[in-house]
Amino acid sequence: TEQKKLKSSNGTSPKCLTTSNSYRNEYYNMNHKYRGKAIIFNHEFFEIDLNPRPGTGKDCENLEKCLKELGFSVDVLSNPKYAEIMNHVKKIASMNHSKNDCLLIVVLTHGMNGKLFAKDTDYRPEKLWGPFTEENCPTLAGKPKLFVFQACQGEDYDDGITLTKHSETDGWFEPDRNPTHPDFLVAKSSVPGYYSWRNSSRGTWFISSLCEELYYSGKTTDILTLLTFVCQKVALNFESSTLEDVSNEKKQVPCISSMLTRRLVFNEKPESSQDMNSLV
Numbered sequence: 001t002e003q004k005k006l007k008s009s010n011g012t013s014p015k016c017l018t019t020s021n022s023y024r025n026e027y028y029n030m031n032h033k034y035r036g037k038a039i040i041f042n043h044e045f046f047e048i049d050l051n052p053r054p055g056t057g058k059d060c061e062n063l064e065k066c067l068k069e070l071g072f073s074v075d076v077l078s079n080p081k082y083a084e085i086m087n088h089v090k091k092i093a094s095m096n097h098s099k100n101d102c103l104l105i106v107v108l109t110h111g112m113n114g115k116l117f118a119k120d121t122d123y124r125p126e127k128l129w130g131p132f133t134e135e136n137c138p139t140l141a142g143k144p145k146l147f148v149f150q151a152c153q154g155e156d157y158d159d160g161i162t163l164t165k166h167s168e169t170d171g172w173f174e175p176d177r178n179p180t181h182p183d184f185l186v187a188k189s190s191v192p193g194y195y196s197w198r199n200s201s202r203g204t205w206f207i208s209s210l211c212e213e214l215y216y217s218g219k220t221t222d223i224l225t226l227l228t229f230v231c232q233k234v235a236l237n238f239e240s241s242t243l244e245d246v247s248n249e250k251k252q253v254p255c256i257s258s259m260l261t262r263r264l265v266f267n268e269k270p271e272s273s274q275d276m277n278s279l280v
Helices: 056-069 082-096 126-131 203-219 223-237
Strands: 034-042 073-078 100-108 115-117 145-150 167-169 183-186 197-199 255-258
Touching: 034 056, 034 082, 034 223, 056 100, 056 203, 073 082, 082 126, 100 126, 115 145, 115 223, 145 203, 203 223, 223 255
Parallel strands: 034 073, 034 100, 100 145, 145 183
Antiparallel strands: 167 197, 183 255
8 A cells, every 4th residue: 555655664654744834934034133154264374284275365355255245244264273263163153143144154274084174283074063053052043054165075186267377276175974954054165085276366266166156146046056056167167277297187076065954045134234243
C-alpha cells in the first residue's frame, strides 16, 4: 500500500506538519529597524611563515563600501590575532540582535587543510559560526547568518579577461565541516581542492565579483541567485596569467553551501539602519 511505501528504514512513517502554510513564508523578514552587523577580518600580514596578501586592502575597501550601502553596520579588523578574532565574535554573539535583519562575517586570509589563518595561528571556520547557533545566540534564531571566506581550498589548479600581471593564490583551504543548523549560508571562493586567485592591485576574483553583484543587484535580487551570477563571473571572466606554466591560464569557481530556509533580499534600508554601536 501507499502507506507501506512511505515507511522509512526504521519502520516509522514521515509526519506532515499542518502549520499555517509555513512554506508560503517565501522571504526572510528584512524590515527590522537595523540591517545588522557585518564583520570583516582582513589579513594582509602574518607573524607566521606565510606570504603577505597584497590586494586584500582593495577587497576590504570595496566590501566595506558596498555593505554600508546595503545598510550594514560594518566592523573591520585588520591583521587580527586569533584571540582578537574570537573576542570580537563572542562580543557580537552576546549582543541583542532582536532589531537586526541578519549577520554577515567575511574572512580574507590564507587557508590550508580545512583551516583559516589568523595573524599568529590557524583555526577552524566552525569557531566563527558556532557562537551564532540558535542555542548560543537566540536573538538571531530564524534570521540569516552569512559567512564569506576568501581563502584557498586546496593545492590543485583548475585548467579551465586574462589578468596580465601579479596573479597570486591564497594558500590551501578545504573546510571539512559546514554548519548543520538552518538559516546559515557559507560562500567560499573556490571549490574543495583548488587554489583561489588574487591580483595584487585589483584584489581577488571572488570578492571583486561579489562586490560588483552586490552594487548592481544586491537590493533587488535574492542572495542565491546573486551568488550564482558571482560564480558565473569568476568562472567565465577570469584566467590566471603567471610566468610559470604550471599556474598559467588557470580558472576558478566559487562554492556555495546554503542552509537558508527562505529567500533573502537586501531590500532598501533607511540610512539610520547603520546607527549601531561599533565594537571596534
